[in-house]
Amino acid sequence: MSHHVDVAIIGGGIIGCSIAYYLAKAGLTVGLVERDNLAQGTTQAAGGMLGAHSEYINDGFYAFARESQTLYKTFQQxxxxxxxxxxxxxxxxxYTEEELLAGARWNDATYLTSEEFHNQLPHIASPARGAYLFTEDVHVHPQKTAxxxxxxxxxxxxxxxxxIYIDDIKATGEGYQVAHLxxxxxxxxxxxxSTELIPGLQMSAVKGQCMQLDARDRQLPYTLCHQGRYVIPRPDGTLVIGATMEPDVLDVDTTTSGNVALHDIAERFIPGLSQFPVLKRWAGLRPKTVDELPYIGRVPGQENMHVAAGHFRNGILLAPATACLIRDLIVGQTVPTERLEAFNPKRGIFHEENHRVERQFV
Known part of the structure; x- marks a missing residue:
């Protein structure tokens, strides 16, 4: 027997779960279906950084990420x-002059010279050009949050x-049939x-491997980050080390080469860190779009069908802002044109007669 809802959501990772929350909070009836268990896949493999500054792409992306940070703060409260x-x-x-100048754009950052860095954090390898501290870029536990x-x-x-595995979405006179919904x-x-349900949507996978170390006697007050590599301190005293970047590798196995790379990352940040006991190793696949900005919006040619996918390294960071954007589109709230265009899924839908579109910015 069919169960009538306003919105059916396909996918039980952090994106789908956050959309379910904000839609339900807006008063809509919601049904979510997931083919596996909740909070698996890319969600369980993520680090959980809310790095609006460290993941900067352009000003529009940054504004979207900052909105998401604010939504997280409200949500957890x-x-x-x-x-x-x-x-x-x-x-x-x-480490370079270019990186130093890039960080100088932020007026909400605290800059530490290499010497100041060493004086405050003597057990961490001081970067040649110092470091910028972004206190608003906190982190969450991905699975717990989803x-x-x-x-x-x-x-x-x-x-x-x-x-519940969904391989087809059937249009009906009343909307769409999604399993029992x-x-x-x-x-x-x-x-x-998501590409299985949207013909022509282009997305690739980038594998990432991580590990968790038992470092309860090593207090780390901040997340350490450089070019997508990081050391994240968990509240339980463990450290998450990540992550490798392996384009077009579709398995989620941990490998010897991945283990070597992770130990190198650990050593580069904190000498001797790779000697700490490894509690866990894992891998996941990051969904990457044609321009590294997610697809968020109406599926071209389909009424009342939306997609929210392809967040690459920023699924955790952007989850609540993505959910609120989908909510606004569904309930008819005004969304800035620039944001609609930047995240429009049509960027990634190619047909034989089409050529690849140029990257569009938020």
């Missing part, structure tokens, strides 16, 4: 569920079904698997 929200901030390392969004959505009436609107939030 309101729900009363532990999401591993950890303050302190990110130390963005600068599950918290889902739990909060369910408390607001959303339904969640796992173990009959919905007026559909949101596809299945990461790189």
């Amino acid at each position: 309101e729900i009363g569920i532990d999401i591993g929200y950890t303050t302190g901030g990110i130390l963005q390392f600068a 599950l918290a969004f889902c739990q909060a959505a369910q408390q607001l009436g959303a339904t969640v079904s796992t173990g 009959l919905a007026k609107h559909v949101v596809i939030a299945g990461g790189s698997a």
Whole structure:
């Protein structure tokens, strides 16, 4: 028997779960389906940094990321569920003059010279050009956060079904049939698997490997970051080291070469860190679009069908802002034209007669 909802969401990672929450909070009836368990896939493999500064692409992206940071702060204050929200901030390392100048654009950063860095953090390898501290770039625990969004959505009436594989979305006179859900609107939030439901949508996968170290006797007040590599301190005293970048590798196996790379990352930040006990190693696939900006918006040619996928390294960072953008599109709220164009899924839908579009900026 079909269950009628306003919105059916396909995908139970942090993007789908956050969309479910903000739609339910807006008063819509929501049903979410996930082919596996919740908060798996890319979500469970992520580091959890909310690095609006360290992941800067352009000013529009930065504004979107900052909105997401604010939404996280409000969310963790309101729900009363532990999401591993950890303050302190990110130390963005600068090894070159170019990196030093890039960091100087921020008026909300604290700059530490290499000497000041060494005096404050003597056990960490001082970068040649110092580092910038961004105290607003906190981090969360990805799986805990996704599950918290889902739990909060369910408390607001959303339904969640796992173990349901969707290979087709059927149009009906009343909307769309998605498994047992009959919905007026559909949101596809299945990461790189979203391409299976949207013909022609271009997305690739970039594998990343991480490891978790038992470093309870090594206090680290900040996340350390440089060019996508990081050391993240968890509240339990462990450290997450990441991440490798392996384009077009579709398995999620941990490898010897990945292990070597992760130990090199650990040593580059903190000499001797690679000698600490390894508690866990894992790998995941980051969904990458044609221009590294996510697809967020209406699927071209489909009424009331939206996609939110392809967040690459920024799925955790952008989840609540993405959810609010999808919500606004569904309920008819005004969205800035520049944002609609920058995230428009049509950027990544190619046909034989089309040529690749140039990257568009937020």
